[in-house]
Amino acid sequence: MPSPKNNSLSVFEQVYRLCAQVPRGKVATYGQIAALLGSPRAAQMVGWALHELPPDKLSKIPWQRVINREGRISTTCQEHTASLQAQLLKKEGVTVTMRQGNYFVDLKKYLWQP
DNA sequence: CTTATGACTTTCA
DNA sequence: CTGAAAGCCATAA
Numbered sequence: 700m701p702s703p704k705n706n707s708l709s710v711f712e713q714v715y716r717l718c719a720q721v722p723r724g725k726v727a728t729y730g731q732i733a734a735l736l737g738s739p740r741a742a743q744m745v746g747w748a749l750h751e752l753p754p755d756k757l758s759k760i761p762w763q764r765v766i767n768r769e770g771r772i773s774t775t776c777q778e779h780t781a782s783l784q785a786q787l788l789k790k791e792g793v794t795v796t797m798r799q800g801n802y803f804v805d806l807k808k809y810l811w812q813p
Numbered sequence: 814c815t816t817a818t819g820a821c822t823t824t825c826a
Numbered sequence: 827c828t829g830a831a832a833g834c835c836a837t838a839a
Contacts, residue, residue, distance in 0.1 A: 710836060729821055733835085741835040746820040748836095767821060774820040784820090 710736060714748040715756055721764040724792045725811035726804050728768050735813070742768075750776055763787040770806040 713736050721727050729742035738744070749762045763784040767773045772781040772795075785795040785802040796803050 733821085738835060740822085740833080742821040743819055743834070744821090744836050747818080748820095750820050752820095762820085765820080768823095772820080776820060779820080781820090 710741070710744055711748040711751070714745050715752070715760050718749070718760050718762060718765055720813075721761055721811050723761075724809070726764045726766055726770070726788070726793060726806070726809045727811045728766060728770075728806070730768055731811070732765060761787075764791075764811070766804055770804040770810075772802040772804070 714732060717732050717735055718727075729745040730739065732745045733739055733741040736745075745765065749765060752760065752762055757779075762779070772784050774781050774784060781802050785797075788795050788804065793804060793809050796805075
C-alpha cells in the first residue's frame, strides 16, 4: 500500500489537489483526473489514491465527485460505501439514480469540463 | 529488478 | 448486450 509520507509531490497529492478543484455540483471521471495528471492510463492510480485517502483529507477533499467512466459509483471500499457517496452528491445537487443496485450519475449533465 | 495490488478502461468472444 | 480477460500506471515489498 502506498504511503507517501515524504514531502515529495506524489501522484496522490496531485489527485487530491485536482479533486479539490472540481466545482460543487460537478463530477469528474478517474480517467479524466489521470489525464490531467499527465497519465491518461493511470486511472486506476486515481482510484487507488482515493482509496488510501487519509481521514484528515476525507473531510476536505470532495472524493465523491470522482466516479468511473460510465458515471457509475464503483467503489468497493467498505468504509466509504457507494450509498454514502451518493448521499454526498445528492446533497450538492447532483442527481444520482440507482440501476441494478448501482448508483449512476448523468455525466452529460454533471461532468466537469475544465 | 521482479511481483503484487487497486474506488479503472478497453477489447473480445 | 454481458461478462471475462488483458492492459496500464504508480507505489510498496
